[in-house]
Amino acid sequence: MTAPTAAAPPRAQSASRGAIAIQSGALALVAAALALVAVTTASNLQLRGIPVGFEFLNDRSGFKIADTVIPFVPDHSYLRAILVAIANTLFLSALVCIAATVLGAALGVARLSTNPLVAALAAIWVEAVRNTPPLLLLIFLYAFWGQVMPAEAPREVAPGVLASIRGLAVPKLSLGLPPLALLAAVALSAGLYLTASLAARRAARAGRRAPYRSAALAAIGVAWLGAALAPGAGFELPLVEGDKIVGGARLTPEFATALFGLTVYTAGFVAEIVRSGIQSVPRGQWEAGRALGLRERQILRLVVAPQMLRVIIPPMTSQYINTVKNSTLAIAVGYSEFMTVMGTVINRTNHAIEGTLIIVLVYTAINLALSGVLNLYNRKVQLVGRA
C-alpha cells in the first residue's frame, strides 16, 4: 500500500463471450427502462394534452424578475427570461468565487497563525460553516436582515455603505462609459497584460531580464486611473436625502444576503484547501531556499508558491464548480437565480420535459466550461515543478 503505483486492474480477454453477454444485458436493461419511460411519458402527455416542443420559448413571458443583471420586462420572451436567469446565476457565482477566494486565503493563513487567538477564531469560523447547512445560513441571514435593518431612515453600516430594510447601497465606480466600451476596455487591458507576460517569458528564456510585466501593469493602472479621474466619472457615494437613498449602486436584500451568506460559507472551505496547501510544503523548502541565499519573498515566490499551487488548484476547481451549484440555494431567500426562474417558466408553460432538458444542458455546459478553463490553468501549474 505504500507503493504509489496506482494501476488499472489487469485486463482480461476483452472479447470473451461472458463480457459480451454482460454488456449486452446491461444495455438491454437500460434500453428497456428508457423505452418504458418513453411510452408512459408519451401517454401521460397525451392524456393531459401537453404539447411538446421549444416554440414556447418565443412567447411573451408575462412575469417579472425582481433583480436582474440584464434588463428584463414582462413583454420579453421566455428565452430572454432564461438568459437573464443564467446571467444572474453567473454574476452571483462569480462574485462569491472572488470574494470567497480572498477571504478564504486569509482565513487559511489565519488558521496556521502562531497567535492562538487568531487561529482559534479562524477555526471556529471553519467548523461552523462546515457543520451547518448553507441553506440554513441564508435563511437565518435573511431573517436577521428583516429584524435588524432600520425600516425607515437608512443607517451607515460601514464607510460609504448604507443599509435599510429595502436593501444595501454601496459606492459605485462609474467611468461614464457604456457597458460595451467598459467590456472592451477590460478585454484590452487583459490582452495587453498577457502579451507583456508572454514577451517577458520569451526574454527570460533567452536569459535576459525584461520588466515588460511591470511596465504593462503600470500602463494599465495609469489608463484606468485616468479614466476614473476624467470628468463625469469617479466614485459615486450613496447619500441619504430625507428617508431616501440617492446615488451609488443598489443591492436588494435578497442579493445581498445570498452574496454574503454564500461567501461566508465558501470561504470556510477555501480556507481548508489553502491550509492544506501551505502545510503540504515541508519546512525544509524554506531552509533550503535560505541556504541558497534567497530572500524570504523570493523563496515564497519561486520555491514555495509553485509547490503550493500544485496542491491547491485541483480542489479549488471543484470548489468553484460547487459554488455555481450552491448558488441555487439563493432560491430560499427569493433571489432570481436560474432554478427560481426555471421553476416559474415550467409552472407557467407546463413544459416540464423541455424545461428539464434546458436545466441539464445549462448546468452541464457551465460545468464543462469552468472545469475546462481551470484544467488548462492546472496543467500550466503542474508543469512548473516537473518540466
Added chain:
Amino acid sequence: MTDAAVLPPRPAARSTRLVRGLFGSPLNVLLTLLVAWAVWSLAAPLLRWAVFDAVVLPANPAACRDVSGACWSFVAAKSGQILFGIYPIEERWRPMLVCAVLLALLGWSLRPAAWRPSLAIVWVVALPGVLMLMFGGFGGLSFVATTMWGGLPVTLILTVTAIGGAFPLAMLLALGRRSWLPAIRTLCVLFIELTRALPLLSILFIASIMLPLLLPEALLPDKFFRALIALLLFAAAYLAEVIRGGLQAMPRGQYEAAEALGLGYWRTQRHVILPQAIAIVIPSLTSTIIVMIKNTSLVMVVGLFDLISSGRAALADPEWSSPALETYAFIAAIYFALCFGFGRFAQALESRSKDSS
C-alpha cells in the same frame, strides 16, 4: 507563513507558547489587540441578546412581550414541534426511537471491524423496520402517512436511507467506471458525471416534476419517496467517486496476488480490493456523509417537512411574535451537533485504528 518557518526547534511549555503567541512580536501584539477588540464588539451585543436580556421560562407567549433579548421560551415551548413536526404527539416515542436507531446504525457501520456480511443483513432489516415503525398500521400502532412526518426523523431517515441505499450502488458504479467493458464503463461515467454536474436542488426539483410524467401512476412514489430516490442517486454518484479514489490507490500487486490465488473478478473485488480501498477513503467518506446530512435540508424546497420547514411551520403560530432567529439558531445547533459529533466520532475511530496497526 514565515512565522511558521521560524518556530523554535524544541516545543516550549504550553503556557510559554501561549504567551509568546499572543504577545511575542509586535505583529502578534497588534493582532491580539485587533482580534480582541473585534470579538468584544461583536460578542458583547450577542451575549446581551442571547443570554442576559433573554427569557427562557415560562414557556408561553406572554413571557416574550417587552423582552429586548432572545425569546428562548418559544424554542422551549415548540421544541417538540420543531423536532418531530406534526407527527401525533402521543406517538412521538416512535420517531424518537427511529432517530436513536439510525444514529447508532450509522456510527456502527463506520468501523472496519463491522464490515462483515452480517452488516448488510442488519441494514436490510433495520431500514424497512424503521420505516414500518414510522408508518405504523400494525400491532396496535396507528397509521401515520408520510405527509405527517417531519423534523429530525425526516432528516435522519433521508440521510441514512439515502447513504445506506447508495453505498452498494456506489460500489458497483465505481467498479463499473474502472471496468474494461466499454459499454459498462460508458454507462457508469455518464451517470456519475451527469449527476455530479447538476446541483442537488435541481435534481430534487426534476424528480418532483418529472417522475409523475415519466412513470405510470401505479408506480409513482409519493413526495417523500421521490425526494428519497433523488437523494439516493445523488449520494451514489458522489460516493462512487470517493470509492474510485480508494480503488485507484490499490497497488497492482494486490490484483496480481489475487489472480495468483485463482480468485475470479467478483471474489477479488469482494475479499481483496474493496475492503482495503474503502478503508483508505474513510476520511473522505465521512465528509461526504456530513455533506449529505447538510444536503437533506434542501428537501424543504420540494415541500417536505424537514427540520427547517417544521421550524418555519412552528413560527407561523400567531400567538407568538415569531422569533425566527432563535428558532433558526436552535436548528443550526442540532445540525452542528449532528455533523460535528459525527465527524469527531469518525476521527476518533481513525486514530484508534492507526494506533493499533
